[in-house]
Amino acid sequence: MTTITAVTAHDVRFPTSLSMDGSDAMNKDGDYSAAYVVVHTDDPDLKGYGFTFTIGRGNDLCVEAARQRGLPLIGRSVEEAVADLGGVYRDLASDSQLRWLGPEKGVVHLAMAAAMNAMWDLAARVAQKPLWRVLADMTPEQLVDVADLRYLSDALTRDEAIALLEAQAPTRAARIRDLEARGGYPCYTTSAGWLGYSDDKLRRLLQEAVDEGYRHVKLKVGASLDDDIRRLRIAREVIGWDANLMIDANQVWDVPEAIEWMGHLAEFRPLWIEEPTSPDDVLGHAAVRAAVAPIGVATGEHGMNRVLFKQMFQAEAIDFCQLDSARLASVNEIIAVYLMAAKFGVPVCPHAGGVGLCELVQHLSIFDYVCVSGSLENRVTEFVDHLHEHFTDPCIVENGHYTLPSLPGYSAQMHDASVAEYAFPDGGYWAGRAG
Secondary structure: OEEEEEEEEEEEEOHHHOOOOOOOOOOOOOOOOOEEEEEEEEEOOOOEEEEEOOOOOOHHHHHHHHHHHHHHOOEEEHHHHHHOHHHHHHHHOOOOHHOOOOOOOHHHHHHHHHHHHHHHHHHHHHHHHHHHHHOOOHHHHHHHHHOOOOOOOOOHHHHHHHHHHHHHHHHHHHHHHHHHHHHHHEEEEEOOOOOOOOHHHHHHHHHHHHHHHHOEEEEEOOOOOHHHHHHHHHHHHHHHHOOOOEEEEEOOOOHHHHHHHHHHHHHHHOOOOOOOOOEEEOOHHHHHHHHHHOOOEEOOOOOOOOHHHHHHOOOOOOOEEEEOOOOOOOHHHHHHHHHHHHHHHHOOOOOOOOOOHHHHHHHHHHHHHHHHHHOOOOOOOOOOOOOHHHHHHOOEEEOOOOOOOOOOOOOOOOOOOHHHHHHHHOOOHHHHHHO
Protein backbone atom coordinates (compact mmCIF):
# COMPACT_ATOMS: atom_id res chain seq x y z
CA MET A 1 0.00 0.00 0.00
CA THR A 2 1.20 3.50 -0.89
CA THR A 3 0.55 6.23 1.67
CA ILE A 4 0.25 10.03 1.49
CA THR A 5 3.02 11.28 3.78
CA ALA A 6 2.87 15.07 3.43
CA VAL A 7 1.13 17.93 1.65
CA THR A 8 3.26 21.01 0.97
CA ALA A 9 2.11 24.39 -0.32
CA HIS A 10 4.30 26.98 -2.05
CA ASP A 11 3.87 30.69 -2.78
CA VAL A 12 5.00 31.10 -6.40
CA ARG A 13 4.75 34.52 -8.07
CA PHE A 14 5.78 35.67 -11.54
CA PRO A 15 6.49 39.38 -12.24
CA THR A 16 4.03 39.79 -15.11
CA SER A 17 3.23 43.37 -14.03
CA LEU A 18 6.57 44.48 -15.49
CA SER A 19 5.42 43.73 -19.06
CA MET A 20 1.72 44.55 -18.46
CA ASP A 21 0.80 40.97 -19.31
CA GLY A 22 -2.62 40.35 -17.83
CA SER A 23 -3.52 44.05 -17.58
CA ASP A 24 -7.18 45.00 -17.81
CA ALA A 25 -9.54 47.71 -16.63
CA MET A 26 -9.88 46.25 -13.13
CA ASN A 27 -6.48 44.60 -12.64
CA LYS A 28 -3.74 46.88 -13.88
CA ASP A 29 -0.59 45.44 -12.31
CA GLY A 30 -1.07 41.75 -11.55
CA ASP A 31 1.83 39.42 -10.84
CA TYR A 32 0.46 36.05 -11.93
CA SER A 33 0.81 33.70 -9.00
CA ALA A 34 0.02 30.19 -7.83
CA ALA A 35 -0.66 28.63 -4.46
CA TYR A 36 1.11 25.46 -5.56
CA VAL A 37 0.37 22.20 -3.75
CA VAL A 38 2.36 18.97 -3.83
CA VAL A 39 0.90 15.75 -2.38
CA HIS A 40 3.84 13.55 -1.35
CA THR A 41 3.73 9.77 -0.92
CA ASP A 42 6.12 7.15 0.44
CA ASP A 43 6.89 6.27 -3.18
CA PRO A 44 9.49 8.90 -4.18
CA ASP A 45 8.41 8.62 -7.82
CA LEU A 46 4.72 9.33 -7.12
CA LYS A 47 3.40 12.79 -6.25
CA GLY A 48 0.33 14.83 -7.10
CA TYR A 49 0.51 18.48 -8.18
CA GLY A 50 -2.14 21.17 -8.14
CA PHE A 51 -2.65 24.89 -7.64
CA THR A 52 -5.02 27.79 -7.51
CA PHE A 53 -4.42 31.11 -9.24
CA THR A 54 -4.08 34.63 -7.83
CA ILE A 55 -2.43 37.83 -9.06
CA GLY A 56 0.05 38.60 -6.28
CA ARG A 57 -0.57 39.99 -2.81
CA GLY A 58 -2.65 37.62 -0.75
CA ASN A 59 -1.28 34.53 -2.44
CA ASP A 60 0.28 33.65 0.91
CA LEU A 61 -3.23 33.44 2.42
CA CYS A 62 -4.21 30.88 -0.21
CA VAL A 63 -1.00 28.96 0.45
CA GLU A 64 -1.73 28.62 4.16
CA ALA A 65 -5.37 27.72 3.51
CA ALA A 66 -4.27 25.08 0.98
CA ARG A 67 -1.85 23.63 3.53
CA GLN A 68 -4.68 23.31 6.01
CA ARG A 69 -6.98 21.83 3.39
CA GLY A 70 -4.35 19.18 2.73
CA LEU A 71 -3.75 18.10 6.33
CA PRO A 72 -6.60 15.51 6.39
CA LEU A 73 -5.03 13.77 3.37
CA ILE A 74 -1.90 12.79 5.28
CA GLY A 75 -1.82 9.12 6.23
CA ARG A 76 -4.43 8.04 3.69
CA SER A 77 -3.90 5.14 1.34
CA VAL A 78 -3.27 6.43 -2.16
CA GLU A 79 -5.09 3.49 -3.69
CA GLU A 80 -8.19 4.05 -1.58
CA ALA A 81 -8.17 7.82 -2.06
CA VAL A 82 -7.90 7.82 -5.85
CA ALA A 83 -10.60 5.15 -6.07
CA ASP A 84 -13.03 7.44 -4.21
CA LEU A 85 -12.28 11.06 -5.07
CA GLY A 86 -15.90 11.90 -4.43
CA GLY A 87 -15.49 10.69 -0.87
CA VAL A 88 -12.20 12.55 -0.44
CA TYR A 89 -13.83 15.74 -1.71
CA ARG A 90 -16.77 15.38 0.67
CA ASP A 91 -14.44 14.72 3.60
CA LEU A 92 -12.46 17.90 2.93
CA ALA A 93 -15.61 19.92 2.29
CA SER A 94 -17.15 18.77 5.57
CA ASP A 95 -14.56 20.59 7.70
CA SER A 96 -17.05 22.93 9.37
CA GLN A 97 -14.43 25.26 10.85
CA LEU A 98 -12.81 25.97 7.48
CA ARG A 99 -16.21 26.01 5.78
CA TRP A 100 -17.33 28.78 8.13
CA LEU A 101 -14.74 31.08 6.54
CA GLY A 102 -16.49 30.82 3.16
CA PRO A 103 -18.68 28.98 2.95
CA GLU A 104 -17.63 27.72 -0.50
CA LYS A 105 -16.18 31.02 -1.62
CA GLY A 106 -13.08 33.11 -1.22
CA VAL A 107 -9.69 31.93 0.00
CA VAL A 108 -10.89 28.67 1.55
CA HIS A 109 -12.60 27.64 -1.69
CA LEU A 110 -9.54 28.54 -3.76
CA ALA A 111 -7.56 26.37 -1.37
CA MET A 112 -10.00 23.51 -1.89
CA ALA A 113 -9.36 23.83 -5.63
CA ALA A 114 -5.60 23.63 -5.11
CA ALA A 115 -5.76 20.56 -2.87
CA MET A 116 -8.26 18.64 -4.98
CA ASN A 117 -6.51 19.57 -8.24
CA ALA A 118 -3.44 17.87 -6.76
CA MET A 119 -5.48 14.79 -5.85
CA TRP A 120 -6.93 14.52 -9.37
CA ASP A 121 -3.42 14.87 -10.78
CA LEU A 122 -2.28 12.08 -8.43
CA ALA A 123 -5.17 9.86 -9.56
CA ALA A 124 -4.28 10.37 -13.22
CA ARG A 125 -0.64 9.55 -12.53
CA VAL A 126 -1.65 6.36 -10.73
CA ALA A 127 -3.83 5.44 -13.72
CA GLN A 128 -0.98 6.37 -16.10
CA LYS A 129 -3.39 8.49 -18.18
CA PRO A 130 -3.93 12.19 -18.88
CA LEU A 131 -6.78 13.49 -16.76
CA TRP A 132 -9.17 13.95 -19.68
CA ARG A 133 -8.77 10.25 -20.50
CA VAL A 134 -9.37 9.28 -16.85
CA LEU A 135 -12.70 11.14 -16.98
CA ALA A 136 -13.59 9.78 -20.43
CA ASP A 137 -13.07 6.23 -19.15
CA MET A 138 -15.44 6.68 -16.20
CA THR A 139 -19.03 5.49 -16.41
CA PRO A 140 -21.91 7.97 -16.11
CA GLU A 141 -22.61 6.70 -12.60
CA GLN A 142 -18.96 7.11 -11.57
CA LEU A 143 -18.87 10.68 -12.90
CA VAL A 144 -22.04 11.61 -11.04
CA ASP A 145 -20.70 9.97 -7.88
CA VAL A 146 -17.70 12.34 -7.85
CA ALA A 147 -19.72 15.43 -8.84
CA ASP A 148 -20.87 17.83 -6.14
CA LEU A 149 -24.64 18.05 -6.70
CA ARG A 150 -25.52 19.54 -3.32
CA TYR A 151 -28.01 22.44 -3.51
CA LEU A 152 -28.68 21.75 -7.20
CA SER A 153 -31.68 19.41 -7.19
CA ASP A 154 -34.10 22.20 -8.13
CA ALA A 155 -32.09 22.58 -11.34
CA LEU A 156 -30.50 19.17 -11.90
CA THR A 157 -31.26 15.85 -10.26
CA ARG A 158 -28.92 12.89 -10.01
CA ASP A 159 -31.11 10.92 -12.46
CA GLU A 160 -31.04 13.78 -14.97
CA ALA A 161 -27.27 14.00 -14.67
CA ILE A 162 -26.84 10.29 -15.34
CA ALA A 163 -29.23 10.48 -18.30
CA LEU A 164 -27.26 13.37 -19.84
CA LEU A 165 -24.04 11.39 -19.61
CA GLU A 166 -25.61 8.13 -20.79
CA ALA A 167 -26.88 9.86 -23.93
CA GLN A 168 -23.30 10.69 -24.97
CA ALA A 169 -21.58 7.53 -23.72
CA PRO A 170 -21.99 5.32 -26.83
CA THR A 171 -20.27 7.90 -29.09
CA ARG A 172 -17.40 9.03 -26.87
CA ALA A 173 -14.76 7.21 -28.93
CA ALA A 174 -15.96 8.84 -32.14
CA ARG A 175 -15.54 12.31 -30.65
CA ILE A 176 -12.04 11.52 -29.43
CA ARG A 177 -11.17 10.49 -32.99
CA ASP A 178 -12.76 13.71 -34.24
CA LEU A 179 -10.57 15.84 -31.97
CA GLU A 180 -7.48 13.95 -33.08
CA ALA A 181 -8.41 14.48 -36.74
CA ARG A 182 -9.05 18.21 -36.38
CA GLY A 183 -5.82 18.77 -34.41
CA GLY A 184 -7.36 19.24 -30.97
CA TYR A 185 -9.90 21.44 -29.22
CA PRO A 186 -10.55 24.94 -30.65
CA CYS A 187 -9.23 27.91 -28.69
CA TYR A 188 -9.08 31.69 -28.82
CA THR A 189 -6.26 34.00 -27.81
CA THR A 190 -6.25 36.86 -25.33
CA SER A 191 -2.51 37.41 -25.68
CA ALA A 192 -2.92 40.33 -28.09
CA GLY A 193 -5.52 42.26 -26.17
CA TRP A 194 -4.18 43.28 -22.75
CA LEU A 195 -5.17 46.83 -21.93
CA GLY A 196 -1.67 48.05 -21.15
CA TYR A 197 -0.31 47.27 -24.63
CA SER A 198 0.43 50.04 -27.13
CA ASP A 199 -1.50 50.27 -30.39
CA ASP A 200 1.58 49.14 -32.32
CA LYS A 201 1.98 46.09 -30.10
CA LEU A 202 -1.75 45.37 -30.34
CA ARG A 203 -1.63 45.48 -34.14
CA ARG A 204 1.47 43.30 -34.30
CA LEU A 205 0.12 40.66 -31.94
CA LEU A 206 -3.25 40.56 -33.68
CA GLN A 207 -1.54 39.94 -37.01
CA GLU A 208 0.53 37.18 -35.42
CA ALA A 209 -2.67 35.60 -34.11
CA VAL A 210 -4.24 35.65 -37.57
CA ASP A 211 -1.08 34.18 -39.08
CA GLU A 212 -1.14 31.40 -36.46
CA GLY A 213 -4.65 30.34 -37.47
CA TYR A 214 -6.83 31.92 -34.79
CA ARG A 215 -10.42 32.69 -35.77
CA HIS A 216 -11.32 34.06 -32.33
CA VAL A 217 -9.48 36.86 -30.48
CA LYS A 218 -10.35 38.78 -27.30
CA LEU A 219 -9.56 42.34 -26.24
CA LYS A 220 -9.87 44.04 -22.87
CA VAL A 221 -12.16 47.08 -22.64
CA GLY A 222 -13.73 49.34 -20.05
CA ALA A 223 -11.14 51.94 -18.99
CA SER A 224 -11.79 54.56 -21.69
CA LEU A 225 -14.55 54.54 -24.29
CA ASP A 226 -12.44 56.47 -26.80
CA ASP A 227 -9.57 54.03 -26.34
CA ASP A 228 -11.93 51.07 -26.72
CA ILE A 229 -13.33 52.38 -29.99
CA ARG A 230 -9.85 53.03 -31.37
CA ARG A 231 -8.52 49.62 -30.31
CA LEU A 232 -11.54 47.70 -31.59
CA ARG A 233 -11.25 49.52 -34.91
CA ILE A 234 -7.62 48.38 -35.12
CA ALA A 235 -8.72 44.84 -34.31
CA ARG A 236 -11.27 44.72 -37.08
CA GLU A 237 -8.77 46.19 -39.55
CA VAL A 238 -6.36 43.38 -38.76
CA ILE A 239 -8.60 40.33 -38.26
CA GLY A 240 -11.37 41.35 -40.66
CA TRP A 241 -15.09 40.95 -40.18
CA ASP A 242 -15.30 37.19 -40.70
CA ALA A 243 -13.26 36.38 -37.59
CA ASN A 244 -14.83 36.43 -34.12
CA LEU A 245 -13.98 39.31 -31.80
CA MET A 246 -14.76 39.07 -28.08
CA ILE A 247 -14.41 41.83 -25.47
CA ASP A 248 -13.90 41.70 -21.70
CA ALA A 249 -14.70 44.47 -19.20
CA ASN A 250 -13.47 42.60 -16.11
CA GLN A 251 -16.36 43.77 -13.88
CA VAL A 252 -15.71 47.53 -14.05
CA TRP A 253 -19.24 48.69 -14.98
CA ASP A 254 -22.51 49.09 -13.15
CA VAL A 255 -25.44 47.60 -15.06
CA PRO A 256 -26.72 50.83 -16.72
CA GLU A 257 -23.15 51.81 -17.61
CA ALA A 258 -22.53 48.41 -19.19
CA ILE A 259 -25.63 48.76 -21.34
CA GLU A 260 -24.75 52.30 -22.41
CA TRP A 261 -21.07 51.48 -23.13
CA MET A 262 -22.00 48.45 -25.18
CA GLY A 263 -24.28 50.61 -27.29
CA HIS A 264 -21.16 52.43 -28.46
CA LEU A 265 -19.18 49.24 -29.10
CA ALA A 266 -21.91 47.26 -30.86
CA GLU A 267 -20.75 48.50 -34.28
CA PHE A 268 -17.71 46.20 -33.98
CA ARG A 269 -19.99 43.16 -33.73
CA PRO A 270 -18.44 41.45 -30.70
CA LEU A 271 -19.42 37.84 -30.15
CA TRP A 272 -19.68 38.49 -26.42
CA ILE A 273 -19.12 41.01 -23.67
CA GLU A 274 -17.39 39.27 -20.78
CA GLU A 275 -17.84 40.19 -17.11
CA PRO A 276 -19.86 43.35 -17.84
CA THR A 277 -20.58 43.87 -14.12
CA SER A 278 -20.14 42.27 -10.70
CA PRO A 279 -19.63 38.51 -11.08
CA ASP A 280 -22.16 37.87 -8.29
CA ASP A 281 -24.96 39.94 -9.86
CA VAL A 282 -27.24 37.36 -11.45
CA LEU A 283 -30.10 39.74 -12.23
CA GLY A 284 -27.68 42.40 -13.43
CA HIS A 285 -26.26 40.00 -15.99
CA ALA A 286 -29.78 39.10 -17.07
CA ALA A 287 -30.59 42.79 -17.57
CA VAL A 288 -27.44 43.39 -19.60
CA ARG A 289 -28.13 40.31 -21.70
CA ALA A 290 -31.64 41.48 -22.54
CA ALA A 291 -30.39 44.94 -23.47
CA VAL A 292 -27.34 44.12 -25.61
CA ALA A 293 -28.65 41.15 -27.62
CA PRO A 294 -27.68 39.81 -30.13
CA ILE A 295 -24.28 40.39 -28.50
CA GLY A 296 -23.77 37.52 -26.05
CA VAL A 297 -23.01 37.88 -22.36
CA ALA A 298 -20.24 35.73 -20.86
CA THR A 299 -19.05 35.31 -17.30
CA GLY A 300 -17.70 32.77 -14.84
CA GLU A 301 -14.01 33.19 -14.11
CA HIS A 302 -15.01 34.70 -10.76
CA GLY A 303 -18.00 32.41 -10.37
CA MET A 304 -17.50 31.45 -6.75
CA ASN A 305 -19.34 28.13 -6.73
CA ARG A 306 -21.82 25.89 -8.54
CA VAL A 307 -24.83 27.56 -6.85
CA LEU A 308 -24.04 30.89 -8.49
CA PHE A 309 -23.84 29.15 -11.87
CA LYS A 310 -27.16 27.43 -11.15
CA GLN A 311 -28.79 30.82 -10.65
CA MET A 312 -27.15 32.24 -13.78
CA PHE A 313 -28.63 29.37 -15.80
CA GLN A 314 -32.04 29.57 -14.15
CA ALA A 315 -32.27 33.33 -14.72
CA GLU A 316 -31.16 33.00 -18.37
CA ALA A 317 -28.47 35.55 -17.51
CA ILE A 318 -25.58 34.34 -19.72
CA ASP A 319 -24.98 33.07 -23.22
CA PHE A 320 -21.52 31.62 -22.47
CA CYS A 321 -20.34 29.94 -19.26
CA GLN A 322 -16.70 30.63 -18.39
CA LEU A 323 -15.95 28.37 -15.45
CA ASP A 324 -12.47 28.51 -13.96
CA SER A 325 -10.43 25.40 -13.15
CA ALA A 326 -8.85 26.93 -10.05
CA ARG A 327 -11.74 28.93 -8.55
CA LEU A 328 -14.37 26.21 -8.48
CA ALA A 329 -13.44 23.36 -6.13
CA SER A 330 -11.67 21.26 -8.76
CA VAL A 331 -13.12 18.57 -10.99
CA ASN A 332 -15.82 17.56 -8.50
CA GLU A 333 -17.59 20.91 -8.66
CA ILE A 334 -16.67 21.56 -12.29
CA ILE A 335 -18.45 18.41 -13.48
CA ALA A 336 -21.61 19.65 -11.78
CA VAL A 337 -21.43 22.98 -13.65
CA TYR A 338 -20.82 21.25 -16.98
CA LEU A 339 -23.87 19.07 -16.40
CA MET A 340 -26.09 22.05 -15.59
CA ALA A 341 -24.79 23.93 -18.62
CA ALA A 342 -25.68 20.98 -20.82
CA LYS A 343 -29.20 20.80 -19.41
CA PHE A 344 -29.79 24.53 -19.91
CA GLY A 345 -28.16 24.60 -23.35
CA VAL A 346 -25.38 27.06 -22.47
CA PRO A 347 -21.98 26.44 -24.11
CA VAL A 348 -19.00 26.33 -21.75
CA CYS A 349 -15.93 28.33 -22.85
CA PRO A 350 -13.55 28.06 -19.88
CA HIS A 351 -11.47 30.93 -18.60
CA ALA A 352 -7.72 30.36 -18.83
CA GLY A 353 -6.01 33.72 -18.44
CA GLY A 354 -3.50 32.96 -15.70
CA VAL A 355 -0.47 30.88 -14.79
CA GLY A 356 -1.16 27.21 -15.45
CA LEU A 357 -4.86 27.58 -16.20
CA CYS A 358 -4.39 26.71 -19.88
CA GLU A 359 -2.68 23.49 -18.82
CA LEU A 360 -5.75 22.51 -16.79
CA VAL A 361 -8.66 23.68 -18.93
CA GLN A 362 -7.57 21.75 -22.01
CA HIS A 363 -8.42 18.55 -20.10
CA LEU A 364 -11.80 19.94 -19.03
CA SER A 365 -12.85 21.10 -22.49
CA ILE A 366 -11.95 17.75 -24.02
CA PHE A 367 -13.99 16.03 -21.29
CA ASP A 368 -16.97 18.29 -22.01
CA TYR A 369 -16.99 17.49 -25.72
CA VAL A 370 -16.38 13.78 -25.28
CA CYS A 371 -18.66 13.08 -22.31
CA VAL A 372 -21.12 15.90 -21.63
CA SER A 373 -22.12 18.28 -24.41
CA GLY A 374 -21.09 16.22 -27.42
CA SER A 375 -20.82 19.50 -29.35
CA LEU A 376 -18.26 22.07 -30.45
CA GLU A 377 -20.89 24.58 -31.56
CA ASN A 378 -20.21 28.01 -30.03
CA ARG A 379 -17.48 26.46 -27.89
CA VAL A 380 -13.94 27.77 -27.78
CA THR A 381 -11.45 27.76 -24.88
CA GLU A 382 -9.18 30.61 -23.87
CA PHE A 383 -5.44 30.50 -24.49
CA VAL A 384 -2.85 32.95 -23.20
CA ASP A 385 0.69 32.50 -24.44
CA HIS A 386 2.87 33.04 -21.40
CA LEU A 387 4.46 31.15 -18.48
CA HIS A 388 4.00 27.70 -20.05
CA GLU A 389 7.75 27.16 -19.93
CA HIS A 390 7.50 26.71 -16.16
CA PHE A 391 5.49 23.46 -16.50
CA THR A 392 6.85 19.99 -17.13
CA ASP A 393 3.94 19.16 -19.47
CA PRO A 394 3.02 22.49 -21.07
CA CYS A 395 -0.04 22.78 -23.26
CA ILE A 396 0.60 22.81 -27.00
CA VAL A 397 -1.48 25.00 -29.30
CA GLU A 398 -1.25 24.70 -33.06
CA ASN A 399 -3.41 26.36 -35.68
CA GLY A 400 -5.82 27.65 -33.05
CA HIS A 401 -6.33 24.27 -31.32
CA TYR A 402 -5.17 22.70 -28.07
CA THR A 403 -3.54 19.39 -28.98
CA LEU A 404 -4.70 16.48 -26.84
CA PRO A 405 -2.45 15.99 -23.77
CA SER A 406 -0.87 12.55 -23.70
CA LEU A 407 1.23 12.38 -20.51
CA PRO A 408 -0.19 11.07 -17.22
CA GLY A 409 -1.63 13.68 -14.88
CA TYR A 410 -3.46 17.01 -14.94
CA SER A 411 -0.51 18.87 -16.57
CA ALA A 412 -0.12 20.79 -13.29
CA GLN A 413 3.48 20.06 -12.32
CA MET A 414 5.92 22.98 -12.31
CA HIS A 415 9.65 22.61 -12.80
CA ASP A 416 11.45 22.51 -9.45
CA ALA A 417 13.79 25.21 -10.72
CA SER A 418 10.87 27.53 -11.49
CA VAL A 419 9.39 27.03 -8.03
CA ALA A 420 12.76 27.74 -6.43
CA GLU A 421 13.40 30.84 -8.55
CA TYR A 422 9.97 32.45 -8.15
CA ALA A 423 9.06 31.36 -4.61
CA PHE A 424 7.99 34.44 -2.67
CA PRO A 425 9.68 36.15 -0.90
CA ASP A 426 12.88 34.13 -0.65
CA GLY A 427 13.29 32.63 -4.14
CA GLY A 428 16.13 33.73 -6.34
CA TYR A 429 14.16 36.29 -8.32
CA TRP A 430 12.34 37.97 -5.44
CA ALA A 431 15.33 37.91 -3.09
CA GLY A 432 17.29 39.67 -5.80
CA ARG A 433 14.55 42.29 -6.20
CA ALA A 434 14.57 42.93 -2.47
CA GLY A 435 18.32 43.41 -2.57
